[in-house]
Amino acid sequence: MQVWFITGASRGFGLEIARRALADGDAVVATARDPKAVREALPDAGERLLAVALDVTDEAGVREAVAAAVERFGRIDVLVNNAGRGLVGAVEEASDEEARAVFDTNVFGLLAVSRAVLPVMRRRRSGRVINISSVGGFTAGAGWGVYAGTKFAVEGISEAMRAELLPLGILTTVVEPGVFRTDFLDGSSLHHTRQTIEDYSGSAGQTRDWARQTNHAQPGDPAKAAAAIVALARAEEPPLRLQLGADCVARVEAKLAAVADELAVWRGLSLSTGYDSPA
Secondary structure, three states, rough: OEEEEEEOOOOOOHHHHHHHHHOOEEEEEEEEOOOHHHHHOOOOOHHHHHEEEEEOOOOHHHHHHHHHHHHHHOOOOOOEEEEOOOOOOOOOOOOHHHHHHHHHHHHHHHHHHHHHHHHHHHHHOOOOEEEEOOOHHOOOOOOOOHHHHHHHHHHHHHHHHHHHHHHHOEEEEEEEEEOEEEEEEOOOOEEOOOOOOHHHHHOHHHHHHHHHHOEEEEEEEOOHHHHHHHHHOOOOOOEEEEEEEEEHHHHHHHHHHHHHHHHHHHHHHHOOOOOOOOO
């Protein structure tokens, strides 16, 4: 039996991961701003579920939640940093307050939870860290600049965690979901910049329209994504990155090809910047 600690577990990926792990016989510490919603969504979980109130931007609250998890189950085997929020709008349209709110949850919240959980894993020289990023953490598009910035940060943090924690017996994977039919595009998760600038109507403006039109019509199945993430947590040699969804795979492949092509075109200039060899 594995013990899971999942942030943002009242809905979406977090809830589906909790449901799948419980169905497989695991224990789950499901954290959310509203733990009652977790208990109502998982009424038959019994003693293997601990629903805990948590705002990941409250570091003292994070430490209390982790302490409650260890008191109840004695350990944490799998950490899923899932809590997040989105922001759609051109980079120039985003206010400082709006941008900081997304970074506070998606980046600094992830760091706070990781700082609290990792000592528990290091003591046992065992554990899995699964950081939920996005296809937007690998390739950014118009209207997603600030949100993608947070997920690019998660990607870099995860790469470093992989290198730092692997010698300690702790495995790190960053998961990059594509477009899945969760509540992410709802107003409760995806915020729109208060400012709109007409010059961006053909770029970020179209992204705003896409979000409204696509909400609850996304092609990805969250339950299948959760099953993949639970399988990932049981893999002996999990990857550094896991892409989820055909749309994600296509976008990652397209970016890799574009970067390779661009590197080839500009290779000469790139290599021209070193000191000349002594005669």
